[in-house]
Amino acid sequence: MNKRAIVLGVLDRIGFLRLWRSRASDRLLVVNYHRILDGAANNPFDDGVVTCTPDVLDAQLEMLTRYRTIVSMHDFVASLEGGPALPPRPTLITFDDGYADNFEIAFPILKKYSAPACFYLPAKRLQERELEWWDHIACAVKRADTGVRSVEFGGLTIDTQLDSAEGQRAATDELIGIAKETGADVESLYGQLNAERPDKSVESGQIMTDEQVREILAEPGFAIGAHSVSHAVLTTLDDDGQAFELRESRRFLEARFDVPVRTFAYPVGDDAHYNDVSRRMARSAGYACAFNFRRAARDVRVDELKPFDIDRICAPRRADAIFAARASGFFAI
Numbered sequence: 540m541n542k543r544a545i546v547l548g549v550l551d552r553i554g555f556l557r558l559w560r561s562r563a564s565d566r567l568l569v570v571n572y573h574r575i576l577d578g579a580a581n582n583p584f585d586d587g588v589v590t591c592t593p594d595v596l597d598a599q600l601e602m603l604t605r606y607r608t609i610v611s612m613h614d615f616v617a618s619l620e621g622g623p624a625l626p627p628r629p630t631l632i633t634f635d636d637g638y639a640d641n642f643e644i645a646f647p648i649l650k651k652y653s654a655p656a657c658f659y660l661p662a663k664r665l666q667e668r669e670l671e672w673w674d675h676i677a678c679a680v681k682r683a684d685t686g687v688r689s690v691e692f693g694g695l696t697i698d699t700q701l702d703s704a705e706g707q708r709a710a711t712d713e714l715i716g717i718a719k720e721t722g723a724d725v726e727s728l729y730g731q732l733n734a735e736r737p738d739k740s741v742e743s744g745q746i747m748t749d750e751q752v753r754e755i756l757a758e759p760g761f762a763i764g765a766h767s768v769s770h771a772v773l774t775t776l777d778d779d780g781q782a783f784e785l786r787e788s789r790r791f792l793e794a795r796f797d798v799p800v801r802t803f804a805y806p807v808g809d810d811a812h813y814n815d816v817s818r819r820m821a822r823s824a825g826y827a828c829a830f831n832f833r834r835a836a837r838d839v840r841v842d843e844l845k846p847f848d849i850d851r852i853c854a855p856r857r858a859d860a861i862f863a864a865r866a867s868g869f870f871a872i
């Protein structure tokens with residue numbers, strides 16, 4: 540542990556950070572998680588979407604409930620639409636992509652802290668029970684014939700070195716980077732890498748079931764939001780394609796679960812992955828707001844919120860005193 544973390548740990552324990560909370564009182568913090576998996580879990584898919592372990596989630600929620608006020612997505616949308624103002628230090632907790640661990644592991648921890656979360660679910664994933672491109676890229680690389688020295692992907696030739704975990708990670712990152720920008724078809728990777736495609740049941744088992752979604756929705760304050768139909772990067776689509784992803788994902792979830800769906804999370808969500816067309820079409824599809832997932836995301840003053848560009852920060856891998864200091868407002872986020 541470095542000196543800064545030790546000092547902050549002491550400040551946290553003696554209650555100093557709690558005194559500091561007023562500084563963050565008018566700032567909305569939106570925290571995002573993807574998968575929650577134990578480090579020892581044998582994950583055949585993308586480790587890059589594992590945000591943290593169950594213990595870390597537990598510790599982060601303890602800090603967030605100590606320093607901030609976690610609000611439900613319903614209350615947040617109501618405030619955006621002229622309802623009651625948000626409490627001081629408002630915080631939203633969000634999960635993307637509808638992994639089964641969100642229900643099996645995260646949901647019980649969220650309930651323990653009375654921390655209602657919003658789960659962003661890609662429609663096609665729930666319907667077809669198939670994982671998307673990043674998990675297939677990672678799986679194909681993990682199962683690859685280590686002797687394969689190059690693959691063709693997105694019109695490029697990628698040199699690979701697959702005989703070490705680092706080499707596999709580097710290849711996965713490079714291929715995922717190309718897929719984000721080009722929407723390249725990942726199915727050919729299984730053949731090129733001589734890798735066995737996972738069983739349908741293994742793939743399906745990673746995804747929340749409808750019953751699990753209904754159980755989440757039965758818990759007060761918990762919500763679901765739309766995350767497109769196919770999880771395509773919106774800026775790789777033409778205007779009609781964007782309109783379809785925004786409109787149909789909302790319609791799908793509302794019909795399937797009989798709840799209003801008022802919020803959207805842009806797939807991938809950095810600056811290059813959505814644009815003015817996305818914002819305009821999100822508004823006309825009936826959403827009250829939409830969340831991004833920018834690398835440069837910050838907490839934002841509530842009176843400066845732009846409803847179709849709301850920053851979400853990626854929860855860190857650890858729950859240390861630095862996270863506590865950020866949550867308290869002692870450090871800027």
Ligand SMILES: [Zn+2]
Nearest residue numbers: 635636806807
């Ligand atoms: Zn996503």
